Ligand SMILES: NC(=O)c1ccc[n+]([C@@H]2O[C@H](COP(=O)([O-])OP(=O)(O)OC[C@H]3O[C@@H](n4cnc5c(N)ncnc54)[C@H](O)[C@@H]3O)[C@@H](O)[C@H]2O)c1
């Protein structure tokens with residue numbers, strides 16, 4: 001048997017056409033809840049293993065997972081080279097294997113999956129943690145995740161205004177032009193976030209860009225960048241003034257500089273809020289620290305493969 005010739009290959013374009021946010025958000029919400037059941041979950045997901053590539057700031061992450069409920073066995077391989085200029089900074093593939101035999105079944109482009117499942121995860125966290133009906137969204141960063149977060153959050157919430165800041169102002173202006181008339185590019189982070197009900201940090205910053213003094217009481221923050229233990233996007237005072245939620249406690253304690261450097265207390269996993277075992281403290285400043293989990297990629301890949309099978 002030739003493993004390669006029997007693999008189904010699924011392109012980015014194909015995935016972009018069929019992976020809709022409404023199904024994805026529902027699937028991600030279920031998987032986050034299931035993951036946080038731990039011993040009863042039937043999810044076997046080690047913390048991502050990371051290989052550092054010296055002198056490039058780059059790294060390679062391997063993200064395997066098995067989920068009994070989803071009947072899926074998969075692994076994502078993702079690289080992140082933040083200094084890339086002519087090619088994107090992130091590249092990924094998702095390999096799905098038969099959960100009964102281990103036979104490799106499909107290899108999917110991982111770029112669209114990563115962009116959409118990360119944004120869908122932030123949507124789920126925002127739904128559970130935002131205080132009231134959010135009207136103003138601030139996005140810090142103007143790359144791939146900034147775009148997917150704008151699209152995914154706008155599917156669920158109706159923002160009157162969107163404020164974009166980027167460390168290179170031309171990036172913020174370009175994204176603001178793409179989004180249109182209820183969107184402004186801001187030259188300072190403080191200006192972008194001062195009235196925001198929801199803030200998304202999606203930068204490659206290694207040092208804090210967002211400060212406690214700039215945000216409103218009760219704001220909800222999705223902190224999506226800074227995935228290394230010595231990188232952070234949030235000032236420690238901000239992290240320690242908030243109620244901190246994470247995707248995975250083990251992942252956050254190993255990888256999140258925002259939490260490790262601030263010596264912050266993790267209140268709950270977002271799955272524990274969905275399961276009703278921990279409270280959503282909506283009136284306080286809430287931070288959802290997202291590092292990204294293999295289960296998110298696996299359920300997204302499964303959605304794609306299920307839709308392809310139906311259409312075959
Ligand atoms: N939590 C998750 O599941 C998950 C998944 C994918 C990506 N990410 C992270 O989200 C972040 C954004 O990813 P992306 O795919 O949009 O990347 P991208 O390269 O498309 O965009 C990066 C953005 O950060 C800005 N930036 C670069 N250096 C900066 C600096 N020193 N200070 C401030 N801003 C800077 C760039 O101008 C750009 O707007 C990255 O940190 C990435 O690793 C997280």
Ligand SMILES: O=C(O)[C@@H]1CCCCN1
Pocket residue numbers: 061078079080090114227291292293
């Ligand atoms: O979960 C992910 O896919 C990403 C990869 C890059 C670093 C942060 N997390």
